[in-house]
Amino acid sequence: MELKIEYSKDPLAKQKLDALIVFVLEDSDLAVSGLKALPAPLKKNITTSLKLKVFTGKKDKHQQLFSGYANIPQILAIGAGKKDELTSETIRRAAGKAGKLLSVLKANKVGFVVTSVLQNASDPDIGQVLAEGLTLGSYEFNQYKESHNEKSKPKSIKILCCDPESLTSLRALKSGKIRADGTNMARTLGNTPANDLKPKDLAAEAEKIARQHKMECTILEEKEMKKLGMEMLLGVSKGSREPAKLIVMEYLHQKAEQTVAIVGKGVTFDSGGISLKPGKNMDEMKFDMCGAAAVLGAMKVIGRVNPKINIIGVIPATENLPGGDAQRPGDIVTAYNGKRVEILNTDAEGRLILGDALSYVVKEFKPDAILDLATLTGACITALGHYVSGAITNNEELMEQVRKAGITSGDRVWQLPSYPEYGESIKGKYGDLQNIGGGDSGTIVGGLFLEHFVDKTPWVHLDIAGTAWNVKHIGYQPNSGATGVGVRLIVDLMQNWKPLN
Numbered sequence: 058m059e060l061k062i063e064y065s066k067d068p069l070a071k072q073k074l075d076a077l078i079v080f081v082l083e084d085s086d087l088a089v090s091g092l093k094a095l096p097a098p099l100k101k102n103i104t105t106s107l108k109l110k111v112f113t114g115k116k117d118k119h120q121q122l123f124s125g126y127a128n129i130p131q132i133l134a135i136g137a138g139k140k141d142e143l144t145s146e147t148i149r150r151a152a153g154k155a156g157k158l159l160s161v162l163k164a165n166k167v168g169f170v171v172t173s174v175l176q177n178a179s180d181p182d183i184g185q186v187l188a189e190g191l192t193l194g195s196y197e198f199n200q201y202k203e204s205h206n207e208k209s210k211p212k213s214i215k216i217l218c219c220d221p222e223s224l225t226s227l228r229a230l231k232s233g234k235i236r237a238d239g240t241n242m243a244r245t246l247g248n249t250p251a252n253d254l255k256p257k258d259l260a261a262e263a264e265k266i267a268r269q270h271k272m273e274c275t276i277l278e279e280k281e282m283k284k285l286g287m288e289m290l291l292g293v294s295k296g297s298r299e300p301a302k303l304i305v306m307e308y309l310h311q312k313a314e315q316t317v318a319i320v321g322k323g324v325t326f327d328s329g330g331i332s333l334k335p336g337k338n339m340d341e342m343k344f345d346m347c348g349a350a351a352v353l354g355a356m357k358v359i360g361r362v363n364p365k366i367n368i369i370g371v372i373p374a375t376e377n378l379p380g381g382d383a384q385r386p387g388d389i390v391t392a393y394n395g396k397r398v399e400i401l402n403t404d405a406e407g408r409l410i411l412g413d414a415l416s417y418v419v420k421e422f423k424p425d426a427i428l429d430l431a432t433l434t435g436a437c438i439t440a441l442g443h444y445v446s447g448a449i450t451n452n453e454e455l456m457e458q459v460r461k462a463g464i465t466s467g468d469r470v471w472q473l474p475s476y477p478e479y480g481e482s483i484k485g486k487y488g489d490l491q492n493i494g495g496g497d498s499g500t501i502v503g504g505l506f507l508e509h510f511v512d513k514t515p516w517v518h519l520d521i522a523g524t525a526w527n528v529k530h531i532g533y534q535p536n537s538g539a540t541g542v543g544v545r546l547i548v549d550l551m552q553n554w555k556p557l558n
């Protein structure tokens with residue numbers, strides 16, 4: 058369902074709508090929820106419902122009520138939780154829940170009431186957070202269903218202000234919509250099955266975004282990778298007939314002080330290669346390009362919000378398949394930066410393709426900082442589950458900025474230790490490095506492998522294996538499928554960038 062967000066400053070009493078959505082705080086009355094100004098007939102049934110404790114405003118709960126008021130016959134009350142627990146993120150989640158309910162609500166003209174209680178609890182402006190939550194929550198991936206052809210009409214929602222203190226702006230609403238649209242684009246790339254999303258399709262997507270937003274986009278083909286000596290990336294691609302692509306996008310701002318590279322893992326399907334994965338849930342390995350999707354979604358948003366910084370978006374894109382020409386365990390390849398790497402498990406392919414992409418961006422662009430995003434290790438799900446991405450860094454100052462962007466965006470991150478002892482296990486027996494360690498602390502080891510390819514550049518690696526799909530119990534996340542994690546984090550990081558020393 059496509060969502061259109063409008064804004065009206067006309068008072069509630071003048072509105073004619075099929076339904077109105079309101080947020081109600083837990084165990085309080087309508088005054089505390091900032092809803093005193095609602096037309097009286099609308100308040101009546103909610104008040105009764107609250108009194109009888111049929112609906113208490115608990116988060117994740119909602120109630121649909123009928124008002125008997127001809128101008129606004131239906132109300133959807135959404136539980137916003139406790140007043141002292143209101144934050145941008147809890148509001149975003151409640152708005153996400155409202156977005157999900159929009160598709161089942163039998164209503165064409167829907168209004169949403171903003172209150173000063175919400176406005177005061179939110180930084181950034183409430184309009185941005187609401188537009189984000191509503192747009193993210195109403196996301197559906199149904200292109201492959203017959204019912205999709207029955208034309209799902211776009212819905213529109215009108216944002217209304219309850220009192221002068223709750224006034225938001227069209228600008229804030231637009232900014233939230235743009236960020237959520239970029240996230241939804243990343244979700245769709247993630248959800249698209251691997252037979253319809255190949256490395257060449259990621260490249261085409263990058264070229265399209267670059268064209269729309271006047272960025273440079275260069276696609277390195279396998280022939281050029283050979284010349285450059287990117288054997289780690291080429292080695293992974295050997296088992297597939299689909300040629301690998303190294304996608305490089307450049308967003309430049311005239312007033313930029315620094316350049317940041319964002320690098321996303323783009324394995325469009327990870328079978329494991331000769332070190333074949335078990336069959337169970339192997340279909341989920343179509344999501345192994347969610348790091349790439351985050352980069353593309355973020356570049357799309359960046360093209361529309363124009364942060365004052367140079368941003369290089371890089372995606373090594375390939376399939377990882379077994380085949381007559383596939384890379385074998387035991388093979389030794391030479392990386393772009395000259396290091397010799399022994400492949401002990403062909404399923405630890407993300408670090409190989411990222412290694413070449415990282416040393417390439419370091420050499421060609423000399424960025425002031427690098428952020429990479431990758432569905433790198435199953436171990437990250439074991440360690441951290443689905444509610445936070447794992448982080449490894451060589452620079453605490455950069456880490457702090459990424460952590461903050463994680464909180465403001467809702468794409469939270471959690472730093473893992475990276476003491477040098479953890480890196481001992483990937484020192485090579487026959488080469489300089491080997492692509493797996495002994496089995497323990499797999500997420501840290503994977504991150505430390507990457508560190509060998511960034512020189513001294515300040516760098517943060519985000520392992521998004523647990524956060525990229527199937528994240529439950531968050532209002533604005535779909536019940537299954539890709540989340541578009543990373544898009545809003547990257548955008549927040551770039552918009553609030555503080556030059557590193």
Ligand code: BES
Nearest residue numbers: 327402404405432433434435436493522
């Ligand atoms: N794409 C996987 C990581 C993954 C697995 C993400 C399951 C989400 C769910 C990655 O390429 C991989 O296979 N990693 C191996 C590394 C191991 C061989 C050191 C893994 O996690 O098993």
Ligand code: MG
Nearest residue numbers: 294295297299
């Ligand atoms: Mg190939």
Ligand code: ZN
Nearest residue numbers: 327404405406
């Ligand atoms: Zn793998």
